[in-house]
Amino acid sequence: MSATDTLRTGTLAVAGARLYHEVRGSGPVLLIGQSGEGDARRTADLVAQLADAYTVVTYDRRGLSRSALTDPDRPVTLADHADDAARLLAALTDEPAAMLGCSLGASIGLRLAVHHPGRLHTLVAHEPVSPRLLPTGERTRHERELLDVQRLYAARGLTEAMREIARVLGIDPTCQEAEPDLTPQPFTPRRVANFDTFIRRDFTAIVGDDLRPADLPGCGTRIVPAVGARTAPEVFDRRCADRLAELLGTAPVVFPGGHNGNTTHPRGYAATLRRVLTAAQR
Template sequence: MISGAGGDAGYYAQVATDLADAFTVITYDRRGNSRSTGRTGAPMSLAEQAADARALIAGPAGGRALVFGNSGGAVIGLTLAALHPECLAGLIAHEPPAVNVLPADDPEREFFADVADRYARGGAPAAGRRFAETVRGEGTYRWPDDLWRRFLGNQDHLFGTEWPGFAGFRPDEGALKSAPFPIVLAAGAEDHDTYYARPSVEIARRIGAPWVEFPGIHMEFLRDPARFAAALRAVLAQMVE
């Protein structure tokens, strides 16, 4: 399970517990985030992010795995699928904010540039506030205290190091179309009109992959992890039949 902004394994802690009766679940703090090492301040490419995921699959996961990614984690998952298809048994990309697949005149294509500008002018607090304002449902439920503290410590790494990679993402449609494993695009039932859900529909259309509606909002795995885990279990079960 690959996390999005903030790169923290804690996003999926309860979902991982709920799925552990049927799956060996690996979550991790992405490089430079939370309890992980490797924070250098140098821009980090999506290829590097995918290589880190591949290394975990090659080691603890035994060389091949089903992969779930949310938000930026879905972008990393799609990059992993294109660059290292040999290590995947299936991919669920939940709400990748791939704004570059939206129509050229769509104002939401400017999301990453807007947040980057706010970071340049006002630092992580300004960028973080704007980011949170764009994510439906945030502020309506409580994050675990330890996860929230770690997330706040990761903001400069997110906006200063990881942001350009996410901003420039364009899916490799040829590689994804020819992937030798199932790919599912997904979004939450309450998110259909958002900049991070709409691209999932377009990517699914372009690569001929199924699109699945999950319950709730962008981070339903924090708001109602049992509900999200049940939906994820159903999709994973179909992938291993």
């Protein structure tokens, strides 16, 4: 069995949790920070497209799936998530790594780049859910939206909350085009539990984040803003990516699909990501 096919798993003790992680492939280290409720298996199809050229690392964020919280009563912050990613990278490599961050994973990547210099040489930040990137009035409105989703979830359950999440992120559940021959991930009890953690804990972490956008241009990590081809320009996550690009004086890279293009278009997404990472190393 080749290194591309071999799956290596492990756990890492961090403050307040034990992180489960998976490693596949060989070559330079590429960490994938997942979106939403996604755990280490969220982007299995994408990982399969990248493992011939990269050592691809995925993990369950603290509180999701196999990454149990050792103090469930303690709030989770974006600082915790960034510290977790930094400690995971430190345990796996002595060299700066590349990172693909999708949605919340991109927000974690931005904080990692600023507060843990030297851990990343390149961050591809796909549609970060980072209200602090936006002008004050717009930021306040979107923070309120996230807190409203939490209240809706508490009052009316996951189905209603997911409809509102889709609206906020510009996801059309009735038009989810995808590459052929993909098997949709089933909506298991584990995913339901992960959505609970995502909405109750991570939404609060997003709203409470104190990221300083002015720190990003000089942080020492090459940050590549990214957007989905099908994400409407006016929605929250696309606005965050566009503002990040403006801050960095660049244009966002367009990836196939929409907000979840990493799962709906793994082949095209991987091809674009390879080009971006190759260009970043020139």
